[in-house]
Amino acid sequence: MQKNKNEVWAFFASVKLALFTFFILAAASIIGTLIPQGKEMQFYVDAFGPGTAKLFQIFNVPDMYNSWWFVSLLVLFSLNLIVCTIDRFPNIWRLVTMDNLAMDIGRILKMPKRQTFQSDLPASELARAVEGMSTSWKFDKAEKEEGILLAAQKGAWTRLGVISVHVSILVIFIGAIIGSIFGFKGSVMIREGGSAKEIYLHDANNTKIPLGFEVRCDRFELQRYNTGAPKEFISDLVVIENGEEVREKTIEVNDPLKYRGLTFYQSSYQPLEDAYAIKIENQKTEASKKFYIGPGSAVEWKEEGLKFGITNRMGPYGMGEYRHKIWFNDTSQKPIEFWTEEGKMVIVERPEADYLFSLRPLYYTGLQVAKDPGVWWVYIGCGIMLLGLYVAFFLSHKKVWIYISEKDSHSRIHLSGSSNKNKIGFDNDFSALSEKLEQNDSLKLIRE
Amino acid sequence: MNSSQLLGFTTFAYLTASILYIGIFVFRAKKLGLAASLLLIVGFLFNTGGIALRWVESYQIGAGHAPMSNMYESLVFFAWCIAIFYLFLEFKFKNRLIGAFAVPFAFLSMALAGLTDPDIKPLIPALQSNWLIAHVVTCFVGYAAFAVAAGMGIMYLVGSTSVEGGKEKNPNGLLATLPSLKVIDDITHKTIVFGFLWLSAGIITGAIWANSAWGTYWSWDPKETWSLITWFVYAGALHARFTKGWGGKRIAWLAIIGFLAVVFTYYGVNYLLSGLHSYGGA
Numbered sequence: 151m152q153k154n155k156n157e158v159w160a161f162f163a164s165v166k167l168a169l170f171t172f173f174i175l176a177a178a179s180i181i182g183t184l185i186p187q188g189k190e191m192q193f194y195v196d197a198f199g200p201g202t203a204k205l206f207q208i209f210n211v212p213d214m215y216n217s218w219w220f221v222s223l224l225v226l227f228s229l230n231l232i233v234c235t236i237d238r239f240p241n242i243w244r245l246v247t248m249d250n251l252a253m254d255i256g257r258i259l260k261m262p263k264r265q266t267f268q269s270d271l272p273a274s275e276l277a278r279a280v281e282g283m284s285t286s287w288k289f290d291k292a293e294k295e296e297g298i299l300l301a302a303q304k305g306a307w308t309r310l311g312v313i314s315v316h317v318s319i320l321v322i323f324i325g326a327i328i329g330s331i332f333g334f335k336g337s338v339m340i341r342e343g344g345s346a347k348e349i350y351l352h353d354a355n356n357t358k359i360p361l362g363f364e365v366r367c368d369r370f371e372l373q374r375y376n377t378g379a380p381k382e383f384i385s386d387l388v389v390i391e392n393g394e395e396v397r398e399k400t401i402e403v404n405d406p407l408k409y410r411g412l413t414f415y416q417s418s419y420q421p422l423e424d425a426y427a428i429k430i431e432n433q434k435t436e437a438s439k440k441f442y443i444g445p446g447s448a449v450e451w452k453e454e455g456l457k458f459g460i461t462n463r464m465g466p467y468g469m470g471e472y473r474h475k476i477w478f479n480d481t482s483q484k485p486i487e488f489w490t491e492e493g494k495m496v497i498v499e500r501p502e503a504d505y506l507f508s509l510r511p512l513y514y515t516g517l518q519v520a521k522d523p524g525v526w527w528v529y530i531g532c533g534i535m536l537l538g539l540y541v542a543f544f545l546s547h548k549k550v551w552i553y554i555s556e557k558d559s560h561s562r563i564h565l566s567g568s569s570n571k572n573k574i575g576f577d578n579d580f581s582a583l584s585e586k587l588e589q590n591d592s593l594k595l596i597r598e
Numbered sequence: 599m600n601s602s603q604l605l606g607f608t609t610f611a612y613l614t615a616s617i618l619y620i621g622i623f624v625f626r627a628k629k630l631g632l633a634a635s636l637l638l639i640v641g642f643l644f645n646t647g648g649i650a651l652r653w654v655e656s657y658q659i660g661a662g663h664a665p666m667s668n669m670y671e672s673l674v675f676f677a678w679c680i681a682i683f684y685l686f687l688e689f690k691f692k693n694r695l696i697g698a699f700a701v702p703f704a705f706l707s708m709a710l711a712g713l714t715d716p717d718i719k720p721l722i723p724a725l726q727s728n729w730l731i732a733h734v735v736t737c738f739v740g741y742a743a744f745a746v747a748a749g750m751g752i753m754y755l756v757g758s759t760s761v762e763g764g765k766e767k768n769p770n771g772l773l774a775t776l777p778s779l780k781v782i783d784d785i786t787h788k789t790i791v792f793g794f795l796w797l798s799a800g801i802i803t804g805a806i807w808a809n810s811a812w813g814t815y816w817s818w819d820p821k822e823t824w825s826l827i828t829w830f831v832y833a834g835a836l837h838a839r840f841t842k843g844w845g846g847k848r849i850a851w852l853a854i855i856g857f858l859a860v861v862f863t864y865y866g867v868n869y870l871l872s873g874l875h876s877y878g879g880a
């Protein structure tokens with residue numbers, strides 16, 4: 151039984167398994183990039199034939215990255231990572247916390263990196279002087295049977311870099327799992343001037359879920375470059391909760407609105423058929439008002455005694471825009487007609503006052519709505535990964551020892567050291583320390 | 599003087615520098631060394647100037663943005679990254695033979711850019727983000743390192759044909775001028791390590807950007823998926839080395855395979871597969 155358990159453990163702890171899962175995950179991932187994902191079944195029948203389509207269905211190829219077998223691979227990968235990390239942790243921890251003064255003197259003297267000096271000073275005095283030297287190394291001291299041992303190290307903690315890289319992957323997975331359990335993705339279209347209290351999930355049934363508050367769109371704007379290419383999609387959103395306007399934000403692509411754990415992203419737009427926004431301003435009194443209007447109908451601005459409507463339209467022109475013919479009347483009862491271009495101001499001169507008049511098409515703004523309470527785990531995991539990679543790749547655990555033995559009032563000083571990585575960098579550190587010792591006059595060292 | 603002209607000079611300078619570096623290797627013409635390095639540096643300066651000027655020009659035509667937003671611009675930036683990364687290696691390891699296997703990549707990238715539409719286009723809304731710059735820079739530093747690592751892998755395989763049973767077959771042959779295989783192996787590994795850190799950062803900045811634009815940090819679109827495949831290939835190479843002591847030919851091959859995955863992620867996906875990252879496609 152015990153043996154069995156060890157075998158299972160060893161299987162999951164092995165790097166061979168890791169190499170295998172890297173390979174299988176990479177190979178399997180290719181499938182989903184070659185076979186279009188998330189299409190209707192009919193698509194696969196047409197493209198690949200009914201037999202293959204059936205096979206695809208069994209293996210959930212149309213939604214491959216969420217299929218049972220792909221998720222199982224990710225679970226295998228995580229298990230491998232967890233067991234491997236637990237398995238190796240004690241060893242790494244031992245290396246981090248190891249007492250370098252307890253190291254066997256014989257091994258210290260045989261390190262590949264070493265240098266020996268002689269001096270006429272007694273060992274205790276040398277040890278004190280070395281301790282008092284200002285170097286980047288902080289030495290600890292221990293009395294040994296035949297001499298004094300000084301030991302110093304740097305970057306012992308850097309051995310934890312590998313662990314943090316591996317753990318960071320698990321943290322990212324945890325974030326992804328939290329997101330998929332407690333989060334959702336949905337969307338909603340809101341027409342200008344309209345509002346929404348619920349959104350539709352991106353699931354098979356487009357489930358409707360309530361927001362718990364209301365989002366109103368006061369304005370949508372489609373800005374274009376003069377080439378006609380879209381420049382920016384902009385929506386003025388207002389959050390209304392319990393009848394009160396609690397938040398206002400102008401969102402655009404790459405700059406969403408966040409409210410109560412939900413994020414509203416600008417994702418699309420759609421022109422309303424036959425509905426326009428008209429803005430009109432009395433230039434004398436600066437009174438202004440906004441109207442929503444359809445073609446062939448008229449509206450009234452009672453306070454000003456105005457009445458106007460759309461009687462005709464021409465187009466579409468280059469970028470899909472129209473021109474509209476406006477019928478306009480006021481208290482003077484001498485109606486006029488004029489043409490407008492979408493978004494352009496027209497000055498309507500009347501006996502009583504001049505009016506600034508503009509008409510533009512109305513849109514639905516398309517909002518992507520996401521709730522993802524796991525995203526901070528993912529970001530923290532990513533941060534840990536980058537730091538961990540840096541530490542694991544570029545920082546090293548360096549150790550140096552100075553062993554001073556005394557015989558017949560004559561001392562020998564053995565300097566040795568080792569580093570787990572970056573041997574060239576350590577060589578330089580080691581030579582620097584060695585020279586520093588040699589050049590320190592109070593030590594009176596002679597290189598052997 | 600406009601940016602296209604400067605970038606034309608760049609292509610030419612990289613081409614001649616490549617020929618010189620290959621000449622150094624094939625004819626053991628060490629005397630060409632200084633000329634090769636100088637040409638490469640001149641090409642690199644043109645390249646830098648071209649990128650800067652294009653940046654300015656984009657503002658002049660009212661479409662101002664960092665020149666990293668389409669296939670043309672990214673190829674030019676890729677060449678720039680390869681050139682500076684190689685120059686750094688040459689300076690650090692004082693060896694010009696790597697150049698024969700690295701500089702041609704910079705030329706190829708510029709040549710490919712020459713076949714791509716160079717018009718400066720205004721940015722579509724999704725690309726208007728500072729994450730674009732962070733994402734492109736991190737990815738391409740990584741890609742450049744992987745390109746050089748693949749060159750070193752080829753160099754290793756070429757070099758190893760002259761070695762039999764641990765002995766040089768012909769001490770005066772073409773390959774005798776190569777650095778020792780152990781040195782190539784070591785530099786290849788370090789280059790992969792460096793690239794891996796940047797590729798990881800590239801994937802992460804891409805994920806953050808996607809989340810700020812769409813609310814989804816990972817959507818398994820073909821480009822994302824291929825970057826992950828590439829990441830797995832290199833993670834495999836690193837683990838095989840750390841824990842199984844792989845080296846030599848195997849790592850050389852993995853450096854080459856990894857770079858093929860990079861090329862597919864970067865270039866192939868845009869033309870062969872469809873997805874969100876279609877910016878280079880049109």
Ligand code: HEM
Binds near residue numbers: 165230238840
């Ligand atoms: C794609 C995910 C992974 C990444 C990015 C990753 C990254 C790393 C890195 C950066 C190192 C650094 C080694 C060093 O410089 O000393 C490392 C070492 C290592 N990894 Fe992974 N790793 C991953 C998955 C795994 C898995 C699934 C295993 C499971 C066995 C594993 C086992 C190891 C081992 C045993 C080492 C050597 C540790 C040591 O030197 O003590 N890794 N990994």
